[in-house]
Amino acid sequence: MTQSLVKRPEVVEPPPAPATRGRRRGQGVAYLFLSPWIIGATLLTIGPMVASLYLSFTDYDLFEAPSWIGVENYVTMFTADERFWHATWTTTKYVLISVPLKLGLALAVAMLLNRQRSGVGLYRSAFYAPSLLGASVSVALAWRAMFSTDGTVDRLLSSVGLDLGGWVDQPQYALYTLVALAAWQFGAPMVIFLAGLKQVPRELYEAAAIDGAGPARRFLSVTLPMLSPVILFNLVLETIHAFQAFTGAFVVSSGRGGPSDATLLYPLYLYQRGFTDFRMGYASAMAWVLLVVVAVLTALVFRSARRWVFYAGEDR
Amino acid sequence: MTAASGTPVSSTSKPSKAEPAKSGWPKKAVWHVLVIGVLLVLLYPVVWLVSTSFKPATEVVSTLALLPRDPTGENYAEVFDGVGEFGVLHYFWNSLMISVGAVVGNVLSCSLAAYAFGRLHFRGRGPMFGFMMITIMLPQHVVLIPQYVIFQQMEMVNTFWPLVLPKFLATDAFFIFLMVQFIRSLPRELDEAATLDGCGPIGVFRHVILPLLRPALITTAIFTFIWTWNDFFSQLIYLNDPEMFTLPLALQLFIDQASQSAFGPMFAMSVLALLPIGLFFLAFQRFLVEGVATSGLKG
Numbered sequence: 160m161t162q163s164l165v166k167r168p169e170v171v172e173p174p175p176a177p178a179t180r181g182r183r184r185g186q187g188v189a190y191l192f193l194s195p196w197i198i199g200a201t202l203l204t205i206g207p208m209v210a211s212l213y214l215s216f217t218d219y220d221l222f223e224a225p226s227w228i229g230v231e232n233y234v235t236m237f238t239a240d241e242r243f244w245h246a247t248w249t250t251t252k253y254v255l256i257s258v259p260l261k262l263g264l265a266l267a268v269a270m271l272l273n274r275q276r277s278g279v280g281l282y283r284s285a286f287y288a289p290s291l292l293g294a295s296v297s298v299a300l301a302w303r304a305m306f307s308t309d310g311t312v313d314r315l316l317s318s319v320g321l322d323l324g325g326w327v328d329q330p331q332y333a334l335y336t337l338v339a340l341a342a343w344q345f346g347a348p349m350v351i352f353l354a355g356l357k358q359v360p361r362e363l364y365e366a367a368a369i370d371g372a373g374p375a376r377r378f379l380s381v382t383l384p385m386l387s388p389v390i391l392f393n394l395v396l397e398t399i400h401a402f403q404a405f406t407g408a409f410v411v412s413s414g415r416g417g418p419s420d421a422t423l424l425y426p427l428y429l430y431q432r433g434f435t436d437f438r439m440g441y442a443s444a445m446a447w448v449l450l451v452v453v454a455v456l457t458a459l460v461f462r463s464a465r466r467w468v469f470y471a472g473e474d475r
Numbered sequence: 476m477t478a479a480s481g482t483p484v485s486s487t488s489k490p491s492k493a494e495p496a497k498s499g500w501p502k503k504a505v506w507h508v509l510v511i512g513v514l515l516v517l518l519y520p521v522v523w524l525v526s527t528s529f530k531p532a533t534e535v536v537s538t539l540a541l542l543p544r545d546p547t548g549e550n551y552a553e554v555f556d557g558v559g560e561f562g563v564l565h566y567f568w569n570s571l572m573i574s575v576g577a578v579v580g581n582v583l584s585c586s587l588a589a590y591a592f593g594r595l596h597f598r599g600r601g602p603m604f605g606f607m608m609i610t611i612m613l614p615q616h617v618v619l620i621p622q623y624v625i626f627q628q629m630e631m632v633n634t635f636w637p638l639v640l641p642k643f644l645a646t647d648a649f650f651i652f653l654m655v656q657f658i659r660s661l662p663r664e665l666d667e668a669a670t671l672d673g674c675g676p677i678g679v680f681r682h683v684i685l686p687l688l689r690p691a692l693i694t695t696a697i698f699t700f701i702w703t704w705n706d707f708f709s710q711l712i713y714l715n716d717p718e719m720f721t722l723p724l725a726l727q728l729f730i731d732q733a734s735q736s737a738f739g740p741m742f743a744m745s746v747l748a749l750l751p752i753g754l755f756f757l758a759f760q761r762f763l764v765e766g767v768a769t770s771g772l773k774g
Binding site: 186188190195200203204206221268276278282285288291292294296298301303304305311343350396399403405409413426429430433442446447450 | 503510517518521523588597603612618651675676708712723730753764767
């Protein structure tokens with residue numbers, strides 16, 4: 160290896176003509192390597208994006224050709240479809256509660272595990288496990304059973320005098336079944352927080368301690384600012400993720416979004432519109448509204464990040 | 476998991492200079508108790524799911540007890556016999572076919588694209604890379620319906636193709652990004668040395684990049700398998716004949732038909748559906764956790 164490195168200077172200046180030919184050939188090879196991605200991006204991403212934007216202005220049931228109806232889908236959605244607004248509000252609630260809860264748990268446990276102790280690697284893995292299992296139908300099913308009337312959670316709450324009944328059957332609690340399922344999967348952001356915590360220089364804590372800062376002060380003035388880029392990353396990722404939650408809501412409500420549409424998350428309503436009612440144009444319009452909302456929110460978070468995200472080595 | 480956690484793990488417990496001996500054993504013991512306590516609450520649903528699958532029908536709904544009083548394998552026997560028209564192995568096989576297909580597709584197509592983005596020069600690289608990064612954040616719903624129409628017109632609905640073919644076309648941009656990052660960390664001198672030895676770009680890819688890329692390829696393979704195995708949405712849309720059903724779909728079908736008495740078999744089937752993920756997790760937990768830590772992959 161090192162021997163061939165020594166030879167390198169000899170070929171630093173190759174004759175220009177073959178170089179251009181080689182470069183062009185290199186380009187051809189590059190496109191060859193890239194061809195699966197190019198075909199996929201064109202046929203499965205760009206094409207469908209254009210098509211779905213077009214379909215959102217049509218009435219389309221999959222069996223007959225789409226017929227152009229202009230902005231009618233959007234007008235109906237915003238002015239006449241109560242379930243649309245209900246799904247939007249339910250999803251907003253779901254995102255606003257589950258994401259901070261999940262990130263809070265992730266950070267708390269990450270700080271607990273950020274210690275040189277025996278077995279810490281095993282603990283870290285064990286806490287991460289629900290992140291892998293939680294996306295499955297199996298766990299959603301366990302959730303449904305645990306939160307149903309006479310299920311584990313119901314009995315546990317009853318035994319301490321909180322007779323709420325099964326959460327799954329009650330409109331005012333059903334959504335929190337899904338929130339709990341989401342929060343339970345805090346392992347992935349936790350691992351990312353742990354990686355971030357390892358980057359915080361110990362000297363900062365020592366200096367803060369010398370200045371007389373207690374644990375709370377050190378958390379607010381050292382940990383949080385140093386961790387802010389990681390918080391931003393997790394926040395963006397988890398928010399985008401939460402807007403697309405589907406499996407839990409589908410399984411818990413047998414695909415109906417009940418009781419009383421309490422678990423009708425946006426993607427579930429989109430699925431019902433498209434694949435149960437065969438209103439593909441309407442579902443496409445809903446998809447575009449989702450895309451715009453997610454894009455605007457992401458942009459806003461990044462914009463606000465200038466105020467609260469601190470990068471080490473940056474002048475402030 | 477908790478039984479093993481009491482014993483010291485040599486690899487993770489290297490004495491660190493930064494931690495002086497000031498934290499004595501009572502403090503450590505309190506910490507272990509606290510962590511294990513939180514862990515027990517956290518893992519309770521999984522343990523409960525597994526233990527319920529071994530409970531006889533009379534016990535399933537009547538008790539809160541974690542351990543079955545009278546453990547039985549009859550739930551599993553019932554599930555192997557048949558859920559709907561097919562035994563659980565049939566659905567297991569379908570899930571396996573799709574997941575393995577997706578793994579092969581992702582590893583092949585994403586490594587090819589990552590090599591081009593990470594090492595080769597070509598016109599339009601910047602914009603193409605930018606677009607690839609945007610697709611990571613794109614909600615799948617935006618492309619869902621036209622994709623469905625495409626596969627329907629190719630008469631591929633109710634086959635495994637819509638679930639596997641896209642993976643061969645590098646649609647999981649996250650893994651391309653993961654591999655690009657990895658390739659960029661490899662010393663360029665290796666490529667140059669191979670070039671001097673007469674390798675073209677294809678030779679460099681085969682003999683230099685691909686062998687070194689192994690950790691990233693393994694991470695991609697594991698996550699692709701688990702995500703595909705767990706996936707419900709695309710399978711729900713593309714597969715509608717019970718013969719083609721995967722485990723998650725069969726399970727969902729079962730829930731809808733099941734009465735209270737079928738609770739046990741339902742849980743047995745759930746456990747079988749979680750089994751490969753559990754095994755993968757036990758075998759590769761290091762890779763998984765480190766993959767998440769370094770790349771921000773999701774669980």
